[in-house]
Amino acid sequence: MNQQKVQNPEKQVAKTPQMNDRDFINDLLATEKYMTASYSTALNEASNEVLYQDLLSIFTETQNMQRELYDLMFREGWYKLESADQQKLQQSFQQFKGYESQFPNGNGGLQ
Structure with missing residues (x-):
């Protein structure tokens, strides 16, 4: 079975004890993923329509940011499929x- 990798050339970052660009973006991506999951739960449980619409707006912005961070990591070669x-x-x-x-x-x- 020949599994082909789908990826861009990896942008090299310094390997030091300090966080580098890849570390920061990876941390942001993980946070956005966690937030979208949490907002999804809140949306499922919101009983007030105004609160639901506010949460939905925030969820959409958060989900879009998660996608942008994923796209950035993929472009930089830090996310492989x-x-x-x-x-x-x-x-x-x-x-x-x-x-x-x-x-x-x-x-x-x-x-």
Whole structure:
């Protein structure tokens, strides 16, 4: 199985005890991911519509910032992905396609 890496050339940073650009951005990315998960929980539990809309606005800004930080890390070569194996994708698709019949009306319960 030949897993191909999807990445940009890695921008080199100094390897010292002090935090470098990669460390700072990685820390920011982790924080944004944590915040979006927390805002998602708050959105699920907000009973007041005005509060819900405020949280939704903040969540959207936070999610967009998370994506920008991810994109930056990917551009700098600090975030690497593996290309998906086409056979595994097809197997997963067939597996989840089979679950569809378990839902009412065969369409996830939607009318």
